[in-house]
Amino acid sequence: MQQAQVQIYGLEGVIAERLRELALAQRFWLRETSQFAACxxxxxxxxxxxxxxxxxxxxxxxxxxxxxxxASLPGTKVIAVGExxxxxxxxxxxDLGAAYVLFPPTPRDRLVELVLHLLPRMSA
Amino acid sequence: xxxxxxxxxxxxxxxxxxxxxVLLLNRQRRVLFVNRAWEACTGLTLAEVKGRACRRRSSTAxxxxxxxxxxxxAPPADALAGRPCKVRRRVPQSANWWEIQFLPLMGxxxxxxxxxxxxxxxxxxxxxxxxxxxxxALRDRHAARHRLDDLEPHSPAMERLLEQARLxxxxxxxxxxxxEPGAGKQWLARAIxxxxxxxxxxxxxxxxxxxxxxxxxxxxxYPIAQRQAIGTIYLREPSYLxxxxxxxxxxxxxxxxxxxxxxxxxxxxxxxxxxxQAGRLLEELHCAASAVTIVVPPLRERLAxxxxxxxxxxxxxxxxxxxxxxxxxxxxGNVLRTHPWPGNLRDLQxxxxxxxxxxxxxxxxLADLPFYLKQSTLPAERRLPLDTLLEQVExxxxxxxxxxxxxxxxxxxxxxxxxxxxxMRRMEKFGLKGTEEQGA
Numbered sequence: 375m376q377q378a379q380v381q382i383y384g385l386e387g388v389i390a391e392r393l394r395e396l397a398l399a400q401r402f403w404l405r406e407t408s409q410f411a412a413c414x415x416x417x418x419x420x421x422x423x424x425x426x427x428x429x430x431x432x433x434x435x436x437x438x439x440x441x442x443x444x445a446s447l448p449g450t451k452v453i454a455v456g457e458x459x460x461x462x463x464x465x466x467x468x469d470l471g472a473a474y475v476l477f478p479p480t481p482r483d484r485l486v487e488l489v490l491h492l493l494p495r496m497s498a
Numbered sequence: 499x500x501x502x503x504x505x506x507x508x509x510x511x512x513x514x515x516x517x518x519x520v521l522l523l524n525r526q527r528r529v530l531f532v533n534r535a536w537e538a539c540t541g542l543t544l545a546e547v548k549g550r551a552c553r554r555r556s557s558t559a560x561x562x563x564x565x566x567x568x569x570x571x572a573p574p575a576d577a578l579a580g581r582p583c584k585v586r587r588r589v590p591q592s593a594n595w596w597e598i599q600f601l602p603l604m605g606x607x608x609x610x611x612x613x614x615x616x617x618x619x620x621x622x623x624x625x626x627x628x629x630x631x632x633x634x635a636l637r638d639r640h641a642a643r644h645r646l647d648d649l650e651p652h653s654p655a656m657e658r659l660l661e662q663a664r665l666x667x668x669x670x671x672x673x674x675x676x677x678e679p680g681a682g683k684q685w686l687a688r689a690i691x692x693x694x695x696x697x698x699x700x701x702x703x704x705x706x707x708x709x710x711x712x713x714x715x716x717x718x719x720y721p722i723a724q725r726q727a728i729g730t731i732y733l734r735e736p737s738y739l740x741x742x743x744x745x746x747x748x749x750x751x752x753x754x755x756x757x758x759x760x761x762x763x764x765x766x767x768x769x770x771x772x773x774x775q776a777g778r779l780l781e782e783l784h785c786a787a788s789a790v791t792i793v794v795p796p797l798r799e800r801l802a803x804x805x806x807x808x809x810x811x812x813x814x815x816x817x818x819x820x821x822x823x824x825x826x827x828x829x830x831g832n833v834l835r836t837h838p839w840p841g842n843l844r845d846l847q848x849x850x851x852x853x854x855x856x857x858x859x860x861x862x863x864l865a866d867l868p869f870y871l872k873q874s875t876l877p878a879e880r881r882l883p884l885d886t887l888l889e890q891v892e893x894x895x896x897x898x899x900x901x902x903x904x905x906x907x908x909x910x911x912x913x914x915x916x917x918x919x920x921x922m923r924r925m926e927k928f929g930l931k932g933t934e935e936q937g938a
Contacts, residue, residue, distance in 0.1 A: 438636055
C-alpha cells in the first residue's frame with residue numbers, strides 16, 4: 375500500500391513541529407511548502423491524502439486551488455486554516471469543498487488531531 | 499386567429515407586467531429594452547440606458563453608478579456563445595446580490611439578442627459583504643459544476659432521482675441520500691443546495707466518520723454555522739456520531755428550521771435501516787431525516803452516463819494538469835465500459851486523472867490505464883436478445899394464466915385475449931400442459 379502523504383502550505387511554528395513529530399510516529403510522508411507555485415506543482419504531480427493550507431497570502435489563488443482540488447482530486451481531503459476570525463472567508467472555504475475549515479475561534483492546535491483522523495486507514 | 503393575435507401582441511406591455519426585472523440586449527450587448535421592475539430595481543430609466551452597452555469591467559469601484567449597474571448586467575461569454583446561463587453579481591453600492599439568468603435568442607445567422615432576468619438575493623444580516631466579487635465568481639464556478647440539469651436521465655432510476663432531487667430542493671426539510679461509496683452523493687447534495695432557496699449561503703460537507711466528534715459539534719449545532727452563513731450541512735455517515743449527539747441532532751431536525759438555521763442532508767453508503775438494526779444509528783434520527791430518501795444508483799447501473807462523465811472528468815483533470823487530454827482511444831474506451839466500477843465515479847475519476855498524468859499523447863490509450871483494469875474478465879457487453887427475452891415473458895404469462903384458471907385452457911386463452919388454438923400451439927412449443935390434457 376502506498377504511504378499516506380500530508381502536504382502543508384504556509385504552516386509554521388509549534389503546530390508544524392507537532393505535525394513533523396506525528397509524521398515520524400505515524401509513518402506518513404509530510405511535505406512542506408511555503409511558495410504557492412511549489413505547492414500547486416506538488417499537488418498536481420503527486421496528490422496528497424491530506425492537504426493543509428493556511429489562507430491569507432493570496433486568498434484568490436489559494437481558494438482557486440482548493441476549488442480545483444475538490445473538483446479534480448476527490449481522494450484529497452483539504453483543511454483550510456485561517457489566521458484571523460473571518461466568517462465570510464471561512465464560509466467560502468466550506469463552500470468550495472474543504473473537508474474542514476479551522477478558523478478562530480476554534481483553536482489551531484486541533485489541527486493535529488484532525489490530520490490524524492483524516493489520514494486514510496492503513497491496512498495491516 | 500392566432501396570426502392576428504401574434505401581430506397585435508405587445509411584447510413590451512407583456513414584459514412591463516412582469517414583477518421580475520427583465521432586460522433585453524442586442525447581440526452587441528446594447529440595451530434594447532428594460533421593464534418597469536428593472537427600472538425600480540436599479541433606479542435607472544429605459545431612456546437613460548437604451549442603446550448603452552453592458553460590458554464587464556475589471557473594476558467597478560471607480561465607475562459611476564449607472565455604468566456599474568450596466569456592467570453588472572453584462573452577459574457572460576457562455577451567453578454570447580448561445581448557451582443559457584446564470585451568474586451572480588454584486589449589486590453596485592449595495593450588500594445584496596443579483597442572480598441573473600441569461601437566455602440567448604438565436605436566429606438562423608447566429609445570436610440575435612439576449613434576454614436577462616434578475617432575481618435579487620438579499621444578503622443575510624449576519625454576513626457582512628467581506629467576500630470580494632472575484633471570489634464570488636469562484637463560488638459560481640464551483641456551483642456550476644453541480645447542476646441537476648447536467649444529468650441526463652437514461653434510466654427510470656435516474657429519472658426518479660432527478661424528480662426527487664428537484665422536489666427536495668423546493669423544501670428545507672432534512673433528507674437522506676443513500677448510495678455506494680463514490681456514487682455521487684455529495685455531488686447530488688450540492689446540486690440540491692444550489693437549486694434551493696438557500697443557495698446564496700454556503701454548503702458544508704462534514705464527514706462524521708473522519709472528523710473528530712468535538713470538531714463536528716460547533717457546526718452541527720450551529721453557533722459557528724450561523725456566523726459562517728452555512729445554508730446546508732451535508733452530514734456523511736451520521737451513524738458514526740456518538741449516540742447522545744445523534745439524539746441532539748434529532749431535536750434539531752424536529753424543530754421547524756428558522757431562516758438562519760442550516761438545512762441538513764445526511765448520507766449513508768449502505769442501507770440506513772441496517773445501521774438502525776445494528777444499533778449504530780438512532781431510529782429517531784433516521785426517521786427525522788428520511789422524509790425524502792434518494793437512492794443514487796451505482797455507476798455500473800448507469801453506464802449510459804459514462805461518455806458524459808469521462809468528458810467532465812477529463813476537463814477537470816486538465817484544470818490541474820499542464821498536459822491537455824481530449825479523449826479516449828477506442829480500446830481504452832471498451833475497457834472503461836466493461837469495468838464494473840466498484841468504487842463508482844470516484845474510482846473512474848481517479849483512473850482518468852492518473853491516466854492523464856501518465857499519457858504522452860492527446861488521447862488516453864489502453865497502455866495508460868492501470869493494469870487491474872486491463873485484466874478485467876467481464877464479458878464485453880451484456881447481451882439483450884429480444885426474441886429470447888420475449889419468449890421468456892410469454893412463457894411466464896401463459897404459466898400464470900393456467901395457474902389462475904387451474905389449467906383450464908379455454909379460460910386461460912380468454913384471460914390472455916388470444917384464440918385457444920394459438921394458446922395450445924404456444925403451450926406445445928414451451929412444453930406446458932394444462933389440466934384438461936392431464937385429466938384426459
